[in-house]
Structure formats: C-alpha cells, structure tokens
Amino acid sequence: MSKVPSTLSYDDLRALDARHVWHPFTQAGTAPPAILALGARGATIYAADGREYLDLVSSWWVNLHGHGNPAIAQAIADQALRLEQVIFADFTHEPAARLAARVTRLLPGDLDRVFYSDNGSTAVEVSLKLAHQYWRNRGQHRGVYVAFEGGYHGDTAGAMSAGHSSGYFEQWREMLFPVETVPFPATWDNDPEVEAKEQAALDALDLIFASNPDHVAAVIVEPLIQGAAGMRMCRPQFLQALEQRVREAGSLLIFDEVMTGFSRTGGLFACVKAGVTPDLVCLSKGLTGGFLPLSMTVAREAIFQEFLGQDLSRAFLHGHSYTANPLGCAAGLASLDLLQAAECQERVRTIEAIHRARLDKLAARPNVARTRLCGTIAAMDVIGDGEGYEAGVGPRLKAAFLERGLLLRPLGNVLYMLPPYCIAEADLHRAWDIVGEVLETL
Numbered sequence: 420m421s422k423v424p425s426t427l428s429y430d431d432l433r434a435l436d437a438r439h440v441w442h443p444f445t446q447a448g449t450a451p452p453a454i455l456a457l458g459a460r461g462a463t464i465y466a467a468d469g470r471e472y473l474d475l476v477s478s479w480w481v482n483l484h485g486h487g488n489p490a491i492a493q494a495i496a497d498q499a500l501r502l503e504q505v506i507f508a509d510f511t512h513e514p515a516a517r518l519a520a521r522v523t524r525l526l527p528g529d530l531d532r533v534f535y536s537d538n539g540s541t542a543v544e545v546s547l548k549l550a551h552q553y554w555r556n557r558g559q560h561r562g563v564y565v566a567f568e569g570g571y572h573g574d575t576a577g578a579m580s581a582g583h584s585s586g587y588f589e590q591w592r593e594m595l596f597p598v599e600t601v602p603f604p605a606t607w608d609n610d611p612e613v614e615a616k617e618q619a620a621l622d623a624l625d626l627i628f629a630s631n632p633d634h635v636a637a638v639i640v641e642p643l644i645q646g647a648a649g650m651r652m653c654r655p656q657f658l659q660a661l662e663q664r665v666r667e668a669g670s671l672l673i674f675d676e677v678m679t680g681f682s683r684t685g686g687l688f689a690c691v692k693a694g695v696t697p698d699l700v701c702l703s704k705g706l707t708g709g710f711l712p713l714s715m716t717v718a719r720e721a722i723f724q725e726f727l728g729q730d731l732s733r734a735f736l737h738g739h740s741y742t743a744n745p746l747g748c749a750a751g752l753a754s755l756d757l758l759q760a761a762e763c764q765e766r767v768r769t770i771e772a773i774h775r776a777r778l779d780k781l782a783a784r785p786n787v788a789r790t791r792l793c794g795t796i797a798a799m800d801v802i803g804d805g806e807g808y809e810a811g812v813g814p815r816l817k818a819a820f821l822e823r824g825l826l827l828r829p830l831g832n833v834l835y836m837l838p839p840y841c842i843a844e845a846d847l848h849r850a851w852d853i854v855g856e857v858l859e860t861l
C-alpha cells in the first residue's frame with residue numbers, strides 16, 4: 420500500500436508539503452503555506468490557485484533567460500539520452516570539456532583551470548581549500564583569510580566562516596574558523612563619501628597585511644555587489660586598488676562571482692567589467708541558466724601547477740558525487756549560446772536603462788534612499804521601521820507585492836530587482852509602476 424494516493428488535488432499536495440517538507444530560510448511556525456507552482460514560462464510563474472507571479476528575483480538569482488527556455492530544455496533532453504552522468508575521476512565527457520574551455524576563454528588572464536562542483540557554497544569552499552593547500556604545497560602555512568564586512572559566501576562551514584560578519588550564522592559561531600574582516604566601501608548614487616570609504620577599507624587591509632606578513636592565504640570578495648548583504652555595491656576602481664594590494668602582499672585574490680557572473684553586472688563577469696584578474700573565481704547561480712545545480716571554481720594556471728607532482732598528497736583530494744554532471748554542463752553550454760547572442764546583450768542594456776530611469780524617478784520619494792544600480796540589478800533602501808533582516812518593512816513589502824502578482828523579496832529594508840534577461844519591457848515597466856504604488860501606501 421502506498422502511503423500517498425495516486426491522484427492528488429492541489430490542496431492534497433500542499434498538505435503533503437506542509438507535513439513532510441522542510442523549506443530553506445523559513446520559520447515554518449509562522450510562514451504562510453508555500454505557493455504551489457504548476458509551471459513557468461519566461462518571467463512568469465503560474466500557481467495552482469490560478470495566480471501569476473512576475474519573477475523579478477530570477478528565482479534566487481539563478482534564472483538568466485526566463486523559465487522553460489526551450490533551447491536549454493532541449494539540450495538537457497538530448498544530453499540525457501546520450502550520457503546522463505558518469506564518474507568524473509578517470510573519466511571525462513564532451514560537455515564538461517567544452518564548457519570549461521568556453522568559460523575560461525571569457526575570463527581574463529590565465530584563469531584556465533576549472534574545478535567543477537554543484538552549488539555556490541561548494542564553489543567557495545573549494546576556493547578556500549585550494550588557497551590553503553596552494554600555500555602548503557609551497558611549504559608555507561598561511562592561516563589568515565580576509566573577507567569583507569557583510570559579505571555572504573554560502574552556507575557550508577568554510578563559506579559561513581568567510582561570511583561570518585553577515586550576521587546570518589550566529590547559531591553556528593562555535594563551528595567557524597576565524598576570518599579577518601575589513602569594511603566594504605558600499606556606495607550609491609551621488610555618494611560624496613565613496614573615496615573616504617574606499618581609503619578606509621584599503622587602510623584596514625594594509626594593517627592586516629602588515630601584521631601578518633606571509634600569513635594571509637587569500638582575500639575573498641563579492642566583486643562589485645555584495646548580494647545577500649543587501650545589494651551593496653562598490654566601484655570598479657576599488658577592486659583594482661584591492662588587486663594591487665593583494666599582489667604587493669603576495670597573497671591570493673578570490674572573486675566570489677556566484678551571483679555577479681553571466682552578465683548580471685552588465686559585463687560578462689564582474690572581473691571583466693572591473694578589469695581585474697583574480698587568482699580564483701567562483702561561479703554558480705547563472706551557470707546553467709537556472710535549470711540545474713552546477714558550479715565551478717576557476718583557478719589561474721599557476722595555481723594548478725603547484726598541485727602537480729609524483730605524490731598524491733600534493734593533489735587536490737576533493738570531489739562530489741555529481742561533479743561536472745553532463746546534464747548541467749550541457750545546460751551551461753546552451754545558456755552561454757543564448758547569453759553571448761547580441762540580442763541578449765542588448766536586453767541586458769535595455770534592462771539597465773529602464774532601471775536607471777525608474778530609480779531616478781523613485782529617488783525623489785521621501786521613503787526611498789541610496790538608490791543604486793549595477794547592470795541588471797537595481798536596489799534602494801526603504802526608509803521605515805529599522806534596517807537589516809529584522810526590519811518589519813521587508814515582510815510587509817513582500818506580501819504587498821505578492822498580492823499584486825510580483826515576486827520580490829526585499830533583503831530587510833532593501834528593495835531590489837534582478838529580473839531574467841528575457842523580461843518584456845512592458846512587464847518591467849509594470850513592475851516599477853507597482854513598486855511606486857506600493858511605496859506610496861507605506
């Protein structure tokens with residue numbers, strides 16, 4: 420006897436979910452029942468209750484080309500019939516080799532080696548472990564990592580350590596290893612203090628390098644935009660100054676581009692836009708166009724070379740069961756085809772132009788502050804009852820937007836849009852209209 424009847428109503432499905440599923444980042448004690456999604460096309464999600472939601476967060480920042488893109492779906496189906504999965508030690512396959520070659524060609528300098536894993540946190544975890552072992556293989560112990568205040572790098576133990584100052588990980592404080600933090604020079608439209616903030620950040624970094632000569636394993640940063648911290652943006656100039664400091668100190672620079680990769684910032688990658696060549700780059704969210712979990716940690720060739728030798732202990736003994744899953748890699752190749760087409764790059768520019776015009780209009784509102792824009796990501800602070808994740812305004816805004824058919828998830832009092840690139844101009848304008856209306860009611 421099956422525990423679950425074979426025909427289920429939507430209410431049955433929601434009851435099963437409520438009974439058996441544990442949702443991420445959710446207090447089940449107070450959360451309303453989850454919305455049952457039946458399907459999605461383009462920027463729209465269709466729910467079981469007949470309602471439609473415009474997906475303005477690209478389903479947690481992963482979806483580049485809209486839902487249900489037929490070219491990516493076809494690539495996955497074709498690959499599934501050819502080779503769905505194969506062990507990635509001793510074996511390789513066409514989509515993994517081609518995707519690695521293609522992504523590295525788009526990255527600057529000798530960022531030529533791809534280590535595959537399957538989500539953003541593991542991509543970061545791998546970068547931290549690679550940095551550690553790189554120094555060890557060179558006969559050094561470097562125990563100091565440096566991260567930026569507010570930075571978020573994922574939910575595994577190393578990634579939590581790097582992101583400890585985000586404040587999300589208090590429950591696990593005792594599990595984490597110490598990481599030094601320096602201020603992040605977050606800036607916004609017409610910010611008169613940006614240079615002073617950048618100088619303060621660089622001074623703090625200098626101090627850490629000076630007090631730990633030859634002991635800083637790596638500096639990790641979310642380049643151009645700290646995502647989960649509240650879409651906090653910095654200038655390309657700052658990243659260039661950061662790179663120079665890291666080079667002078669002889670340490671390693673890790674760019675966590677899990678969110679910023681694949682044209683989110685307007686450049687194909689934040690490192691390309693900023694003109695910086697980091698030593699390690701973490702990519703995940705947009706990598707498969709939002710279809711499948713996959714990630715990569717891309718290393719400069721010089722780092723890879725330090726792991727070569729006759730001895731297994733010099734090798735990077737790390738891996739995951741689904742490393743370089745062929746379906747994910749095939750999706751990644753199909754997504755890159757779409758992304759690199761002139762039409763898609765034009766859409767990215769159009770989204771940025773619409774964001775710019777609408778932000779400038781909203782900036783005059785008394786309850787809007789610190790408007791900011793980077794590529795397809797627009798953000799602002801909503802002035803109301805407090806800041807940060809505990810701000811009451813965030814949940815109220817989210818509910819008001821859902822009510823009006825918009826999927827927007829403010830980060831505390833930070834309201835942002837990060838739409839899939841396929842979004843119709845009229846839909847984007849409609850979303851901004853509704854944002855204006857809702858801000859009016861606060």
Ligand SMILES: *Cc1c(COP(=O)(O)O)cnc(C)c1O
Nearest residue numbers: 538539540571572573646677678
């Ligand atoms: C989302 C995110 C991560 C973690 O990725 P997961 O796939 O959720 O594990 C790491 N770094 C940044 C910058 C992110 O935005």
